[in-house]
Amino acid sequence: MNLKTLSEHLKLSQTTVSRALNGYPEVSEKTRMRVQQAAQELNYSPNARAKGLATGRAQTIGHVIPVSTQHEMVNPVFGDFIAGAGSAYAAAGFEMMISLVDDKSQEKLYRDICARRNVDGIIVHGPTMDDPRIALLSELNMPFVVHGRASNIDLPYSWLDTNNSRAFQRATEFLLDLGHTRIALMNGLEFMDYANRRRLAYEGALTGRGIALDGDLMCSKEMTEIKGFLSASAMLKLESPPTAFLTSSMITAIGVRRAIHDAGLTLGKDVSVITHDDDLGYLKNGHDVPIFTATRSSVREAGIRAGEILLRLIRDPSAGPIHEIIEAELIIGASTGPAPRRQNA
Amino acid sequence: MNLKTLSEHLKLSQTTVSRALNGYPEVSEKTRMRVQQAAQELNYSPNARAKGLATGRAQTIGHVIPVSTQHEMVNPVFGDFIAGAGSAYAAAGFEMMISLVDDKSQEKLYRDICARRNVDGIIVHGPTMDDPRIALLSELNMPFVVHGRASNIDLPYSWLDTNNSRAFQRATEFLLDLGHTRIALMNGLEFMDYANRRRLAYEGALTGRGIALDGDLMCSKEMTEIKGFLSASAMLKLESPPTAFLTSSMITAIGVRRAIHDAGLTLGKDVSVITHDDDLGYLKNGHDVPIFTATRSSVREAGIRAGEILLRLIRDPSAGPIHEIIEAELIIGASTGPAPRRQNA
DNA sequence: GAAGCCATTCAAAGCGCTTTGAGGAAAATG
DNA sequence: CATTTTCCTCAAAGCGCTTTGAATGGCTTC
Known part of the structure; x- marks a missing residue:
C-alpha cells in the first residue's frame, strides 16, 4: 500500500x-x-525513506556506541540510557539508529553517518578528556548532544552530565565525617572524562582535610565485578589497608563486597563502601534499605533528558548550546559506618 | 556533496x-x-534514503525491544546481544534500528514498521510461549529471526536459541549427583518461553530421580539482584531449606549469594549455587576459577549468529526457515559442593 | 575504407513521498 | 446574472539515487 x-x-x-x-x-x-x-x-x-527524501528529514537519531577492541565490553549503562532516550524519541515520532564502532574507525564512521544523512542528530556517548568527536561534529554541522563532558575542549557544544565532581566530593566527605582516613578510590578508566572528574573530586576532598593521597589506594580500571574484587582484595592485603571504598559503579561495588567477605571482614562495620549508583532497572540498590550507601543518579532519566535536548536542537538549531547538569542524591544504606578504631591503638 | x-x-x-x-x-x-x-x-x-528508495532495500535491521510498563526494566542481556548482532550487520554494511515498545502497542508497532519499510528484517526478542508476533510477521511477509523460541507456535519460522532444557537438566543433575535433594529453582518470569523450558527441565530432572517437586522451592520472578536476594532469604528460612539453588542469571545469583551470607552460611559449602551465565562483558564469572558453577552460553555470540541468519534470510528468502541451537557449557566453579549432611541425622 | 564489435559512457525514467503554484466549484457579493 | 471570494483539489516538479536502453567512440577485421 x-x-x-x-x-x-x-x-x-x-x-x-x-x-x-x-x-x-x-x-x-x-x-x-x-x-x-x-x-x-x-x-x-x-514509506519512511521516500518521506525522508522528500522532506530532507530522517526522523532518526543516531547513537554511536564505542565497542573497544581491547576491553570487549558494552557499557552496562547503555541499555537504560537507550530506554530513556528511546522513549523521548518515540514521543516525538523519531526512530533510533545504533552504530557500533571500534576506536580506530571513529572519525570515518562519524563522517559517513553525516554524509549519508540518515540521522538528524547524534548522541555522543562516553566522552574522553579531549574528545575529538566534538570538533568533528561541529565541523560537520550535525546537531549533537554529549552524554557527559569533555574537560579539555572549549568549543561550544551541548551536553548533559551528572555532577560527578559534586557527587564524589560529597561521598568522600561523608566517609571522612565518619572518621575514615584510609579511603580507597575504585575508579573507572581515567581517559574517560567522568572518571577524571571523580578522581579530582576525591583528591580535592581528601587534601581539603589535610589527608595525603596514597597511590596504593587508587585504581583506575574497567568497572566490572572482577576488577572490583581483584583490586579490593589486593588493597585489603596492604600493610595499612583501607577502611572504606569509594567505587564508581554498583557492579564494582559488588566485587568489592565479595573481596570484603572473602577477607573475613564485615561490610558496613569493618569496611565501609560507598558507590555511585546509576539506578539501573536490573540492578536496583535494595528494596527498603539500600544495600549500598550511594550517590544515585538515574541514567534512564539522563537518556530522556538528553533525547529531549537533542530533539529541541534539531527543531531549532539556534537554541543551542544547551547544558544540563543532574545532581546525584546521596542515599544512605547499610554499607557504611564509622571508621573502626585502629587495632593497634 | x-x-x-x-x-x-x-x-x-x-x-x-x-x-x-x-x-x-x-x-x-x-x-x-x-x-x-x-x-x-x-x-x-x-544519501542512504535516496539509495534505499531507489533500490527498495533499507540496508537496516530492526530490533524491537519490549519495555514492559509493569516491570520497568531493560533486559541486561540486551547490550551484549546488540553488540554481537551489530558486528554482523556492520560487516555486511547494514544499520541497526531500535524501537522500544510497551506490551500494549506491540502489534501496531510491528505493522507500522513493516508498512514504513525502513527495515529489511527484524529480530524478535524475548518470545513468550505463544507469541503472537510470529504469526504477525509471517503474515506481513517480513523476514525475521527469533532469539529464542515459542513453544506453542507451530508455524515455520527461523530461530536461534540456547538449549535451555539441556542446560537446566544438566545443572539439576549435577546438583543431584552431589547429593542435593532440596534444590531451589529461581526462575525468570514464566510467560517467557525460555523460563518455561528451564522449569520443565528442572522438574524433569528431579522427578527422573524420584524426587517430588516442592512449590516452596520454586519461584518465577524478574531476574534482578533484589528478587534473588528476597526469594532466597525466604527459602533459607523454611523449615526444610534448600541446600542448593539453581538460578536463571548471574545477577539473581549475586542476590542469592548475598542472602546466603546474610544467613550466616557459606557459599559452596553449606549452600550450593549454580547459575546460568550469559557471559556478559561487564559481568564475567571469575578470572581463573569461576565464581559460580554455571551453564554458560554467550549472548554476544548468539547476537552474532542471529544477525548472520537474518542477513542470509534477507539475501535469500527461500533459505528459511533456519534453526540453530547453541549448547551451553557446564563450567565448574567454587559455588558448588556436596550436599551437607543433615544436622539432625 | 566500410562494417562490425567491444568498451565506455550517457540521458532519462522511476522509486514514494512532499510541496508549489494553479485550477475548479461552490458560496457570497454587487 | 456577472464577479469576487473561499474552499477544496489537482498536476507536476523535485528530493538523490539506481538502472534501463541507447549512443558514442575507438578497434579490429575483411
Whole structure:
C-alpha cells in the first residue's frame, strides 16, 4: 500500500491524501476523516525513506556506541540510557539508529553517518578528556548532544552530565565525617572524562582535610565485578589497608563486597563502601534499605533528558548550546559506618 | 556533496559515477580509480534514503525491544546481544534500528514498521510461549529471526536459541549427583518461553530421580539482584531449606549469594549455587576459577549468529526457515559442593 | 575504407513521498 | 446574472539515487 494506490482507491489526488494525513488545513474535515479512516483500514504508513527524501528529514537519531577492541565490553549503562532516550524519541515520532564502532574507525564512521544523512542528530556517548568527536561534529554541522563532558575542549557544544565532581566530593566527605582516613578510590578508566572528574573530586576532598593521597589506594580500571574484587582484595592485603571504598559503579561495588567477605571482614562495620549508583532497572540498590550507601543518579532519566535536548536542537538549531547538569542524591544504606578504631591503638 | 555535484566535478555522468562506486563492470578501471579517489577526497557517501528508495532495500535491521510498563526494566542481556548482532550487520554494511515498545502497542508497532519499510528484517526478542508476533510477521511477509523460541507456535519460522532444557537438566543433575535433594529453582518470569523450558527441565530432572517437586522451592520472578536476594532469604528460612539453588542469571545469583551470607552460611559449602551465565562483558564469572558453577552460553555470540541468519534470510528468502541451537557449557566453579549432611541425622 | 564489435559512457525514467503554484466549484457579493 | 471570494483539489516538479536502453567512440577485421 502506497500513497498512489491509496489515493486511487479514495479517488483523490496524492496531494490531497498527503495533506489530509499530515494535518494541513487546506483539506475539508470530511475528506480528512475519510482519508484517515481508509489509511487506518488499509494499514497505510508512508514509506519512511521516500518521506525522508522528500522532506530532507530522517526522523532518526543516531547513537554511536564505542565497542573497544581491547576491553570487549558494552557499557552496562547503555541499555537504560537507550530506554530513556528511546522513549523521548518515540514521543516525538523519531526512530533510533545504533552504530557500533571500534576506536580506530571513529572519525570515518562519524563522517559517513553525516554524509549519508540518515540521522538528524547524534548522541555522543562516553566522552574522553579531549574528545575529538566534538570538533568533528561541529565541523560537520550535525546537531549533537554529549552524554557527559569533555574537560579539555572549549568549543561550544551541548551536553548533559551528572555532577560527578559534586557527587564524589560529597561521598568522600561523608566517609571522612565518619572518621575514615584510609579511603580507597575504585575508579573507572581515567581517559574517560567522568572518571577524571571523580578522581579530582576525591583528591580535592581528601587534601581539603589535610589527608595525603596514597597511590596504593587508587585504581583506575574497567568497572566490572572482577576488577572490583581483584583490586579490593589486593588493597585489603596492604600493610595499612583501607577502611572504606569509594567505587564508581554498583557492579564494582559488588566485587568489592565479595573481596570484603572473602577477607573475613564485615561490610558496613569493618569496611565501609560507598558507590555511585546509576539506578539501573536490573540492578536496583535494595528494596527498603539500600544495600549500598550511594550517590544515585538515574541514567534512564539522563537518556530522556538528553533525547529531549537533542530533539529541541534539531527543531531549532539556534537554541543551542544547551547544558544540563543532574545532581546525584546521596542515599544512605547499610554499607557504611564509622571508621573502626585502629587495632593497634 | 551529492552524486550530481560529484559527477559534474568529475565531468562524468551520474550513471558512470554510480556504477564506478558500486563495482559494476561496465566502467574502465582507470575511471573507477579516478571516481573512487574523488569520492574519498570529497567525502562522498551516497544519501542512504535516496539509495534505499531507489533500490527498495533499507540496508537496516530492526530490533524491537519490549519495555514492559509493569516491570520497568531493560533486559541486561540486551547490550551484549546488540553488540554481537551489530558486528554482523556492520560487516555486511547494514544499520541497526531500535524501537522500544510497551506490551500494549506491540502489534501496531510491528505493522507500522513493516508498512514504513525502513527495515529489511527484524529480530524478535524475548518470545513468550505463544507469541503472537510470529504469526504477525509471517503474515506481513517480513523476514525475521527469533532469539529464542515459542513453544506453542507451530508455524515455520527461523530461530536461534540456547538449549535451555539441556542446560537446566544438566545443572539439576549435577546438583543431584552431589547429593542435593532440596534444590531451589529461581526462575525468570514464566510467560517467557525460555523460563518455561528451564522449569520443565528442572522438574524433569528431579522427578527422573524420584524426587517430588516442592512449590516452596520454586519461584518465577524478574531476574534482578533484589528478587534473588528476597526469594532466597525466604527459602533459607523454611523449615526444610534448600541446600542448593539453581538460578536463571548471574545477577539473581549475586542476590542469592548475598542472602546466603546474610544467613550466616557459606557459599559452596553449606549452600550450593549454580547459575546460568550469559557471559556478559561487564559481568564475567571469575578470572581463573569461576565464581559460580554455571551453564554458560554467550549472548554476544548468539547476537552474532542471529544477525548472520537474518542477513542470509534477507539475501535469500527461500533459505528459511533456519534453526540453530547453541549448547551451553557446564563450567565448574567454587559455588558448588556436596550436599551437607543433615544436622539432625 | 566500410562494417562490425567491444568498451565506455550517457540521458532519462522511476522509486514514494512532499510541496508549489494553479485550477475548479461552490458560496457570497454587487 | 456577472464577479469576487473561499474552499477544496489537482498536476507536476523535485528530493538523490539506481538502472534501463541507447549512443558514442575507438578497434579490429575483411
